Amino acid sequence: AQKVTQAQTEISVVEKEDVTLDCVYETRDTTYYLFWYKQPPSGELVFLIRRNSFDEQNEISGRYSWNFQKSTSSFNFTITASQVVDSAVYFCALSDSGSARQLTFGSGTQLTVLP
Amino acid sequence: ETGVTQTPRHLVMGMTNKKSLKCEQHLGHNAMYWYKQSAKKPLELMFVYSLEERVENNSVPSRFSPECPNSSHLFLHLHTLQPEDSALYLCASSQDPTGPTLEAFFGQGTRLTVV
Numbered sequence: 001a002q003k004v005t006q007a008q009t010e011i012s013v014v015e016k017e018d019v020t021l022d023c024v025y026e027t028r029d030t031t032y033y034l035f036w037y038k039q040p041p042s043g044e045l046v047f048l049i050r051r052n053s054f055d056e057q058n059e060i061s062g063r064y065s066w067n068f069q070k071s072t073s074s075f076n077f078t079i080t081a082s083q084v085v086d087s088a089v090y091f092c093a094l095s096d097s098g099s100a101r102q103l104t105f106g107s108g109t110q111l112t113v114l115p
Numbered sequence: 116e117t118g119v120t121q122t123p124r125h126l127v128m129g130m131t132n133k134k135s136l137k138c139e140q141h142l143g144h145n146a147m148y149w150y151k152q153s154a155k156k157p158l159e160l161m162f163v164y165s166l167e168e169r170v171e172n173n174s175v176p177s178r179f180s181p182e183c184p185n186s187s188h189l190f191l192h193l194h195t196l197q198p199e200d201s202a203l204y205l206c207a208s209s210q211d212p213t214g215p216t217l218e219a220f221f222g223q224g225t226r227l228t229v230v
Contacts, residue, residue, distance in 0.1 A: 004157075035218060043203060044119075045221035091158070101146070101171060101211065103219060105158040 002027045004094050006106035013082050014114050021077045021109045023092030029053075034068065034075045035093040039108070045091065051075065082113045118142045121206050121222035128196065129230055136191040136225045138206030146211030147189040148219065149181060152203040164189060165211045196229045203227070 003026040013019045025034065032053045037045040049059065051068050059066045063080045079086055092106045119140045128134050140147060149161040163171035164183040178200075180192040189206055203226050207219040 037221075043124075043205075043224040043226070045205065045207075047218045047220065050218050101148075101160075101163050101165075103160070107155070107157045 002032075002094050002096055002102070002104040004092050004104050004106035006090075006092055006109050008109045009107070010110045010112070012112045012114060015084060016081050018078060018080050019082050019111065019113075021079075021090050021092075021111065023075045023077065023106060025073050025075065025092070025094045027094060027096050029096040032094060032096040035095070035103070036066065036075075036077050037091045037093065037105075039089040039091065041088070048077075079111075082111075084113050084115055087111060087113045118220045119206055119208055119222035121204075121225050123225060124223065125226045125228075127228045127230060128193070130196060130198075132196075133192070133194040135193065136204055136206075136227075138189040138191075138222055140187055140189075140206075140208040140220070142208055142220060144208035144210055144220075145186050146209050147183060147186075148207040148209075149189065149191050150205040150207060150221075152205055152224070154202075158205070162191075163211075193227075196227075198229050201227055201229045 005024045008022055034051045036048040038048055039045050049066055056068050056070060065078045067076045089108045089110050091108045094104045095102050122137045146165045148163050151159045151161055160173050161175045162181045167183050167186055178195050182190040203224045205224045206222040209219040
């Protein structure tokens with residue numbers, strides 16, 4: 001069975017601070033895919049990144065970076081120099097088949113960036 | 116136009132009413148999904164349609180009835196709902212079973228309140 005744990009329910013930071021959102025996953029498969037989604041107040045989940053289990057390179061996209069560590073089954077997400085517009089709920093998700101049918105979501109982390 | 120569009124955005128209905136939620140995707144995907152997002156719970160996958168056939172039904176009560184007339188449209192028919200069915204209902208689409216893009220794309224959701 002798959003499981004995704006986002007232990008941080010809520011985080012508040014002041015604008016321009018860096019913040020890391022934690023994600024720990026469990027799966028018995030050797031091939032799997034990890035995702036991060038952002039859910040702003042408008043409601044839709046916005047896809048941020050997909051990472052497969054064979055690619056442990058960290059990725060940076062602008063102010064966003066992701067640290068994938070198979071040894072600790074973690075896929076953490078860091079926002080550098082946070083902005084008020086980053087305020088949202090962030091979800092980590094896992095799919096062991098590569099199909100969106102089997103997406104397992106974590107419970108989400110509510111990030112509030114204060115001006 | 117956004118990739119996945121849901122209507123209505125908000126719906127208030129009595130327990131004896133019948134209503135329908137609509138989802139339309141403009142991404143050329145062949146799979147569509149209904150998710151339920153309740154407060155403080157992980158997203159719950161309700162139904163999956165692939166090539167217009169229902170392929171998964173995750174023990175959803177019969178008061179929720181999906182319909183997928185074509186690969187671009189998905190409906191969720193609601194009748195005799197309970198107050199605990201109040202939630203954000205999200206529609207998503209993807210290429211299924213796998214493809215160059217594995218991620219699901221979500222609509223903005225319908226905020227349903229059952230009174």
